[in-house]
Amino acid sequence: MKDELGAFVPHVDCVVQGARTGPLAGLSFAAKDLFAVAGYRTGGGNPDWERTHPPARRHAWAVQALLDAGATLVGKTITDEISLGLLGRNQFYGTPVNPSAPGRVPGGSSSGSASAVAGGLVDTALGTDSGGSVRTPASFCGLYGLRPTHGRISVEGMDTQSPSFDTCGWFARDAETFVKVGEVLLQAPASEIRPAKLLLATDCFDIAVPQVRSALAPVLEKVSGSFVQTGEVELGEGDLPAWWENQRKLQAGEFGRTFRPWVERCVPRFSIEVGRSITMASLISDEELVGPKAFREKARARLEGLLGQDAVLCLPTTPILPPGREESFTQMTTAVGRIIELTCIAGLTGLPQINLPLASHDGIPVGVSLIGWRGSDEVLLGLARALAE
Amino acid sequence: MKDELGAFVPHVDCVVQGARTGPLAGLSFAAKDLFAVAGYRTGGGNPDWERTHPPARRHAWAVQALLDAGATLVGKTITDEISLGLLGRNQFYGTPVNPSAPGRVPGGSSSGSASAVAGGLVDTALGTDSGGSVRTPASFCGLYGLRPTHGRISVEGMDTQSPSFDTCGWFARDAETFVKVGEVLLQAPASEIRPAKLLLATDCFDIAVPQVRSALAPVLEKVSGSFVQTGEVELGEGDLPAWWENQRKLQAGEFGRTFRPWVERCVPRFSIEVGRSITMASLISDEELVGPKAFREKARARLEGLLGQDAVLCLPTTPILPPGREESFTQMTTAVGRIIELTCIAGLTGLPQINLPLASHDGIPVGVSLIGWRGSDEVLLGLARALAE
Numbered sequence: 001m002k003d004e005l006g007a008f009v010p011h012v013d014c015v016v017q018g019a020r021t022g023p024l025a026g027l028s029f030a031a032k033d034l035f036a037v038a039g040y041r042t043g044g045g046n047p048d049w050e051r052t053h054p055p056a057r058r059h060a061w062a063v064q065a066l067l068d069a070g071a072t073l074v075g076k077t078i079t080d081e082i083s084l085g086l087l088g089r090n091q092f093y094g095t096p097v098n099p100s101a102p103g104r105v106p107g108g109s110s111s112g113s114a115s116a117v118a119g120g121l122v123d124t125a126l127g128t129d130s131g132g133s134v135r136t137p138a139s140f141c142g143l144y145g146l147r148p149t150h151g152r153i154s155v156e157g158m159d160t161q162s163p164s165f166d167t168c169g170w171f172a173r174d175a176e177t178f179v180k181v182g183e184v185l186l187q188a189p190a191s192e193i194r195p196a197k198l199l200l201a202t203d204c205f206d207i208a209v210p211q212v213r214s215a216l217a218p219v220l221e222k223v224s225g226s227f228v229q230t231g232e233v234e235l236g237e238g239d240l241p242a243w244w245e246n247q248r249k250l251q252a253g254e255f256g257r258t259f260r261p262w263v264e265r266c267v268p269r270f271s272i273e274v275g276r277s278i279t280m281a282s283l284i285s286d287e288e289l290v291g292p293k294a295f296r297e298k299a300r301a302r303l304e305g306l307l308g309q310d311a312v313l314c315l316p317t318t319p320i321l322p323p324g325r326e327e328s329f330t331q332m333t334t335a336v337g338r339i340i341e342l343t344c345i346a347g348l349t350g351l352p353q354i355n356l357p358l359a360s361h362d363g364i365p366v367g368v369s370l371i372g373w374r375g376s377d378e379v380l381l382g383l384a385r386a387l388a389e
Numbered sequence: 390m391k392d393e394l395g396a397f398v399p400h401v402d403c404v405v406q407g408a409r410t411g412p413l414a415g416l417s418f419a420a421k422d423l424f425a426v427a428g429y430r431t432g433g434g435n436p437d438w439e440r441t442h443p444p445a446r447r448h449a450w451a452v453q454a455l456l457d458a459g460a461t462l463v464g465k466t467i468t469d470e471i472s473l474g475l476l477g478r479n480q481f482y483g484t485p486v487n488p489s490a491p492g493r494v495p496g497g498s499s500s501g502s503a504s505a506v507a508g509g510l511v512d513t514a515l516g517t518d519s520g521g522s523v524r525t526p527a528s529f530c531g532l533y534g535l536r537p538t539h540g541r542i543s544v545e546g547m548d549t550q551s552p553s554f555d556t557c558g559w560f561a562r563d564a565e566t567f568v569k570v571g572e573v574l575l576q577a578p579a580s581e582i583r584p585a586k587l588l589l590a591t592d593c594f595d596i597a598v599p600q601v602r603s604a605l606a607p608v609l610e611k612v613s614g615s616f617v618q619t620g621e622v623e624l625g626e627g628d629l630p631a632w633w634e635n636q637r638k639l640q641a642g643e644f645g646r647t648f649r650p651w652v653e654r655c656v657p658r659f660s661i662e663v664g665r666s667i668t669m670a671s672l673i674s675d676e677e678l679v680g681p682k683a684f685r686e687k688a689r690a691r692l693e694g695l696l697g698q699d700a701v702l703c704l705p706t707t708p709i710l711p712p713g714r715e716e717s718f719t720q721m722t723t724a725v726g727r728i729i730e731l732t733c734i735a736g737l738t739g740l741p742q743i744n745l746p747l748a749s750h751d752g753i754p755v756g757v758s759l760i761g762w763r764g765s766d767e768v769l770l771g772l773a774r775a776l777a778e
Binding site: 048089091092263264265267268269270271272273274275276278279280282328329330332 | 437478480481652653654656657658659660661662663664665667668669671717718719721
């Protein structure tokens, strides 16, 4: 396939024909290079990961589900190294183009999947989201994207990063395709249930840059119109930073332990950003995780209490616009820190979050997000369809 | 040149004919890929370093000095990435063979230079030594090697690592060649002066593994015989760990600041070992260096007081045997920490240290070191020649 976006893993030519019939017949899809495809090595965005892992024996669950539903896999897409990144910059394989905002990063770590969908190279693509890796590129590239309820979609055959955070999500350009693919992955139809209440998370809007806030203002009016009731809530009760600080520590504690045996054995090469993350993660002790684990329970209770089974939380997907492709290490580190300020919420609570590509600033996509209660994934699908009309 | 040792930078073919006459006429030499060779990029053992630096306009001072003296440069040798390493493992270009101990690392960061000399591919080779990068591979490969008095040999055209530690050294298999090359680099003849006193650093021998201690025992007898007087001294006065802890912090503080602008701008790839070093160095504040700087002054006064201008300190060059080539990240980190326990002394004090390849354990080289007073480099050359007889 011609790949002028640099979205696909350049040295892997991987096509698997889907079933002849099924709800996705005729659609093409790509899979982030974190999903097993039988007969191929999962590269994980890092040459030493690819070199030190054998070819997969069978397809990942999500890949198999899409193939069985009739979609055809046309390639593996670039991911940030071992899924650690939110910008989509890969120093080994290049940074996929953001077709919706050329000159800016596509977001990551499901960078190639978002780039390929946004650029029209495929109809849909699989991504993974542990700390924001579907939501961020969906927002930056102007796509629909869902991080499902943790545990809702099987992660079998998907490379592990941080087990209590890892989820399997997907992207599409339009709500109709997005819903069709989601119905296959969720194994349930989009729901007709409409939550009564939209809760605007005021502290989440407050930390966004002015361009994001002003781009989302008209969208909020439109979205609010689909709900019986609209309210405001200060999610963090004055301490939203505690949410991201605890989430970062918990996730780093997990991925540090996930990758340690491999790092130890293979002494791999990384870009300095990932080397830094791995190094800092290796310094986190078990004792340091006790407090964050307790905080997570409180955060879950807080958000589940707010949502019940009849409300969704509305927030900017990211508080910033996609950074430029050539930013420095320090600028990138700062940008990642800013993104996590909002992606931490669904990560920490395990709740589903959908990015709706409904706004822009000077042509640059600005995503708005809805977080639903545990298991409300198909309700979010139904809302996406309704709001697209 | 045929390079079955993997000692030379594989993608660079670099030959510069030396002067027709001179004290080194007919000798061949190699230069660690940290020295400028006119017309070539200095690679620094890292592909992103090489990619982001222009070709050198002129030769490094030491390269020019050897060429002018008649030696011919036959290639650039592999270094640990940006000179940060003491084992000689390079995940991008491979680990040069240790011809004197196959299956074990050659030591670094002047790994390829030591490998090429030990394997007979060249007569001599230039290395750099900031924290032990000439002394360690000299010991592991069974070679003569000198870390000169800090500031004694010009480092012009040599990549900077930690300015207050960086020195230019060299290797040879035999004392005669070693002295000839040293006389060119030091611009002075080997001295006939024989210090009266040999001081055995008891705490430095105490921390060495039993194999190193037992291998050095007979050598000490022989070396002692060349001095009028032999004494013992506890160098660290009960706290040798303070020497290496302060040296590590000072050196990391310096190389962190040296590499920060480049790391910031180029977001380079590193093996995890170097990524970890760079990350940890970036966490060192100016305030944290105040204490180590004061300690350095005390350490200098302590050792200079012991040596005067009439004694040399004797110690194992490294407290361990060369580790195996396939050791894990943790094992490597441990080994590097052990090596620094003894290489820190000359680094911290800026005094000259020579490795004498006079011992072995089961055929594996074990080096013994002499540290002289400031400016006694040619005295150490004279001692090397005398002890070889």
